[in-house]
Amino acid sequence: MHRFANPARFLRIARPATGWTLWPGLVLSLAGFIGGLFFVPADYLQGDSFRILYLHAPAAWLGMAGWSGLAIAGIATLVWRHPLAALAGRAVAPVGALFAAICLASGSIWGRPTWGTWWEWDGRLTSMLVLFFLYLAYIALADAERARGPDSEGRIAAIFGLVGAVNLPIIHYSVIWWNTLHQGRSISIVEGRSSIDPSMLWPLGLTFVGLTLLFVAITLMRMRADIARIKLAMRLQRRAEAAR
Template identity: 55%
Template sequence: MFASFASGSASVGGLLHRFANPGRFLRVGVWLQPVLTWPALLLTAAGLAWGLFLSPADWQQGDAVRIMYVHVPAAWLASLGYAALAVCGLLSLVWKHPLADLAAAEIGPVGACITGVCLASGSLWGRPMWGAWWVWDARLTSVLVLFFLYLGHIALVRAFDDPRRGARAAAILALAGAVDLPIIKFSVQWWNTLHQPDSITLTGAPTMSMSMLWPLLVCTLGFSLGFAAIVLARLRAAVMESRTRTLLLAPSRAARAA
């Protein structure tokens, strides 16, 4: 059994490294960038216009409900982005994937920004609904912890003179911090909170009108593609910067070796 596990792990590692060649990644990135960017712009613009101006107001919340067309996609991507950080940490620590640390370093700032948008839009939504900009609600607090985890990851990546030490420390934090993701997801079921339960689940029908659900799905898809496009652009720039630095340092290393 252990032999088969080791063999399977080795084959997974080989497959991952096969697609980790920087040159191959850059060639794929050139093709993939517009495929992500233009649909992201079109879907986000269409979804926001549909949700903010054409969808109906809620019978209880009125026009304040329109904040969800920004807040819900941002909340989804805040958790998804951190899950991607944890996957990169696993790839770095277990399989020594050559692009995992670079990808994590570029996901962190984008994830922190979208989590900040989630918190800010939630605060704007909470003011007319709850009468306060902020409450120490279980879901709000766990998302705030997620924001600090992002900031801690960004700081650790840059905290050491040796980039490898910083990447390793950040990968460990990413894996340890992933415990916050199920807390965010199930906080409204585990505790009595002010935050409303999820309107969309995998096990039941949506609890919102389809005239609101469709623009929300369009916004979520547009935001998701935009998140991926920004991370891809940052990662392509980081790979090219790394290759340029290696080429510039090659003559000095050759001189020292001689």
């Protein structure tokens, strides 16, 4: 666990990993979007509007995966006092919030022609909006905690990240537990079942993997920038002390 606690060691892995995730991520996402927009047949009922799926579904997954990352970073902060975990949590939060927002916006745009409404307060839509608000709260809380000084080590934000994880199963199971306007899931990896025709499925795989790699790349870049910022502040402080 503490193998990566040393920022120098972390950076030795993070630096090449950024490039290894960024470029394949961009290429796969682009290929997936082009495939989804131009090479896949239109849906028998929804026509072309279904193509927003290739952005909407991966965005929903990343919105939720981002919070799972926050929660895991929270446990690492609380239990092992891992120095990079709080940093990772702060790096993930805005990225997760971005994808949650993309999920909400794309779903809304799809909902207008399909359902006949931009927004309805059903279980799935509401719990996803709650996730977005939780992200905003986490960002504000983590910033405030950091501004207060280094002694709390991001513990308050870590606890908030853990508590907020309660929402994740609610989002996932909302379409099963309650009658919702949102349809049930189309793909089950565990059961190996998909109600999306195979001819329309392949771009979804590309955008899923591509956007996930992009998510990782952006998070790594944010972590590296944060480490650089901390290093710079420390160096300036040392220089000021030496000059005195």
